[in-house]
Amino acid sequence: MPDTGTFGYASPSNQILIAREKLQTRVAELGRQIEQDYAGKDLVMVCILKGGVMFLTDLMRAIRIPHAIDFMAVSSYGIGARESTGVVRIIMDLERDIRGKHVLLVEDIIDSGRTLNYICEVLNARGPATLRICTLLNKYERREVEVPLDYVGFNIPNEFVFGYGLDIDELYRNLPFIGVFKD
Ligand code: IMP
Numbered sequence: 133m134p135d136t137g138t139f140g141y142a143s144p145s146n147q148i149l150i151a152r153e154k155l156q157t158r159v160a161e162l163g164r165q166i167e168q169d170y171a172g173k174d175l176v177m178v179c180i181l182k183g184g185v186m187f188l189t190d191l192m193r194a195i196r197i198p199h200a201i202d203f204m205a206v207s208s209y210g211i212g213a214r215e216s217t218g219v220v221r222i223i224m225d226l227e228r229d230i231r232g233k234h235v236l237l238v239e240d241i242i243d244s245g246r247t248l249n250y251i252c253e254v255l256n257a258r259g260p261a262t263l264r265i266c267t268l269l270n271k272y273e274r275r276e277v278e279v280p281l282d283y284v285g286f287n288i289p290n291e292f293v294f295g296y297g298l299d300i301d302e303l304y305r306n307l308p309f310i311g312v313f314k315d
């Protein structure tokens with residue numbers, strides 16, 4: 133295991149699932165694909181806070197066409213919980229109207245699919261030209277609600293992961309790699 137002490141985090145029982153370089157390479161690939169697909173279109177990337185924030189900022193830098201960004205915060209877990217409750221609350225809504233825009237949702241991870249399914253229902257009702265989904269991680273084995281994924285960074289096994297935006301009880305979002313929580 134690489135030395136993660138620099139980030140204030142080290143536990144022999146936790147492992148790195150996706151290293152920094154691998155993340156960066158994949159984000160660059162997704163950026164190429166997205167800029168081709170949205171060339172000439174009025175693109176708004178909507179980041180779901182807080183988990184999607186590191187992915188969004190790297191992805192934006194990999195996309196060389198003009199685009200706007202906006203943020204939305206929802207809550208589906210309580211502190212300490214590891215399962216989606218199915219009850220999704222909007223904590224913070226978008227700043228701008230998305231009517232007629234090409235909206236790309238940028239998410240950290242799709243687990244049960246409940247959170248994203250709810251967000252899609254809410255946003256589709258506002259009349260975007262298109263609504264598509266870009267997720268860094270896809271925990272496909274856990275899916276309970278079908279959501280169409282347009283861009284997927286990595287399919288991952290059913291394990292609790294952290295780092296690169298994803299938290300364990302609000303910590304470790306700053307890590308530049310994805311780790312697996314084993315404790
Ligand atoms: P879903 O509604 O079950 O799809 O849950 C999606 C949300 O749960 C994500 O946006 C994450 O914030 C959180 N989540 C799901 N799996 C993990 C994980 O392995 N680590 C950290 N957060 C997770």
Ligand code: MG
Pocket residue numbers: 183209298299
């Ligand atoms: Mg979370």
